[in-house]
Amino acid sequence: MNVCEYKPGLEGIPAARSRISYVDGQQGLLEYRGIRIEELAAQSSFLETAYLLIWGQLPSKAELENFETEVRYHRRIKYRIRDMMKCFPESGHPMDALQASAAALGLFYSRRALDNPEYIREAVVRILAKIPTMVAAFQLMRQGNDPVQPRDDLDYSSNFLYMLTEREPDPFAAQVFDVCLTLHAEHTMNASTFSAMVTASTLTDPYAVMASAVGTLAGPLHGGANEEVIGMLDEIGSVDNVRPFVEDAIANKRKIMGFGHRVYKVKDPRATILQELAEQLFQKNGSDHYYSIAVELEKVVEEKLGYKGIYANVDFYSGLVYRYLGIPTDLFTPIFAIARVAGWLAHWKEQLTVNRIFRPTQEYVGEHGHSYVPIEKR
Ligand code: CMC
Numbered sequence: 001m002n003v004c005e006y007k008p009g010l011e012g013i014p015a016a017r018s019r020i021s022y023v024d025g026q027q028g029l030l031e032y033r034g035i036r037i038e039e040l041a042a043q044s045s046f047l048e049t050a051y052l053l054i055w056g057q058l059p060s061k062a063e064l065e066n067f068e069t070e071v072r073y074h075r076r077i078k079y080r081i082r083d084m085m086k087c088f089p090e091s092g093h094p095m096d097a098l099q100a101s102a103a104a105l106g107l108f109y110s111r112r113a114l115d116n117p118e119y120i121r122e123a124v125v126r127i128l129a130k131i132p133t134m135v136a137a138f139q140l141m142r143q144g145n146d147p148v149q150p151r152d153d154l155d156y157s158s159n160f161l162y163m164l165t166e167r168e169p170d171p172f173a174a175q176v177f178d179v180c181l182t183l184h185a186e187h188t189m190n191a192s193t194f195s196a197m198v199t200a201s202t203l204t205d206p207y208a209v210m211a212s213a214v215g216t217l218a219g220p221l222h223g224g225a226n227e228e229v230i231g232m233l234d235e236i237g238s239v240d241n242v243r244p245f246v247e248d249a250i251a252n253k254r255k256i257m258g259f260g261h262r263v264y265k266v267k268d269p270r271a272t273i274l275q276e277l278a279e280q281l282f283q284k285n286g287s288d289h290y291y292s293i294a295v296e297l298e299k300v301v302e303e304k305l306g307y308k309g310i311y312a313n314v315d316f317y318s319g320l321v322y323r324y325l326g327i328p329t330d331l332f333t334p335i336f337a338i339a340r341v342a343g344w345l346a347h348w349k350e351q352l353t354v355n356r357i358f359r360p361t362q363e364y365v366g367e368h369g370h371s372y373v374p375i376e377k378r
Helices: 037-043 046-055 061-072 079-086 094-108 117-142 156-165 171-184 191-200 206-217 225-236 239-251 269-285 289-308 314-324 329-353
Strands: 021-024 029-032
Touching (some): 029 037, 037 171, 037 269, 046 171, 046 329, 061 117, 079 094, 079 117, 094 117, 094 329, 117 156, 156 171, 171 329, 191 206, 206 329, 225 239, 225 314, 239 289, 269 314, 289 314, 314 329
Antiparallel strands (some): 021 029
16 A cells, blocks of 8 residues: 655655755755854865764864864875776766776775774765865876875865866965855755665665765766856857847746756855855956856846746856866866765765665556566567
8 A cells, every 4th residue: 555645756755854954945045054054155164064064063173173184194095096097988977987986995995884983984084085086086097197196285175176287276266166165065855865875774885875976966967057057158158149048048948057946946045155256266366258158147047037036056156166267067066076975974974873774665557467478479
């Protein structure tokens, strides 16, 4: 007997009780562990926010320093993982490379201590530390270069940008990038988080949990919107073409990338934060052609679609910032993964404390009573 109505995509069905984050789409409110995202973006760092999400409270000064130090000293990846990555095809998508590399970590680190807090902590540190190194390493290797070693004197975001470009980044640009990571770190129950939790519920190792979530994030319906924003700005080409482009998109029911949100019906609070930072970045380091198109696009979309609750979302501005920092478009989703690892780890840890293996049911809509037909009679 079916006790619940079938809902495609489990839309609106609670799949967990969680204390990690909260979204109110009508008010434009996002909280991590009860703290508003605006406060975290202004005052915290990505690593401190990751600690908050995973352990449920802000660290003391000493706890944060220890955590940062541990992450700093686990950034290197084993040469066998580097060598494995060298065999990946250069034309492969960086998300596929990341998924394979994240899974490979499980070959090196044991999975048999999920009830040991030390094991959990080590896994958290290793994953947060090594995922950015693997993303940067694949980027350099696919260009035919050796990956560069992480630098212990650089903070989390500066080190990632350094490993990617082999240049020390401008401090303000690194700070804006760090805020981008904070803003993408967690967003309640979504496809990749659910995927992480289903995998976690089997009590497999945390590296398999991350690999599963990365694979889910890779799909164009989930992680890819900020890549599409850049393609769309390319297509628009000039400020003068913005209004005709929007009018044409609306007339043809074509979605304008980086606008609209399933949950937020007012402006995504993350977009508001990033818009201010992007403006400061462009003012400080010089604006570019894309930014002028983007500003006009936001104005026209608000004018034409604001009444439907369609405003710029976080991906509109993160795409612009990443492009401005010289990051190749196909790395935008891996960067989303670097950030979202914090949320996945928090849900993994929470899942372990109340674990019950996910085993939903189905409504069978097939037939019954057929007989097997030998192949020569079909
Ligand atoms: N451009 C133009 N029209 C839009 C857009 C858009 N970006 N988004 C929604 N609409 C219209 C849509 O055509 C529909 O109009 P009508 O009622 O006349 O048929 C109405 O708004 C409702 O659209 P919907 O697709 O039913 O709304 P949804 O809540 O299912 O969609 C969305 C949410 C994010 C999938 C959609 O807004 C979209 O595809 N946006 C573009 C892609 C994008 O930027 N995605 C990133 C989302 S933020 C990432 C994150 O939080 O993780």
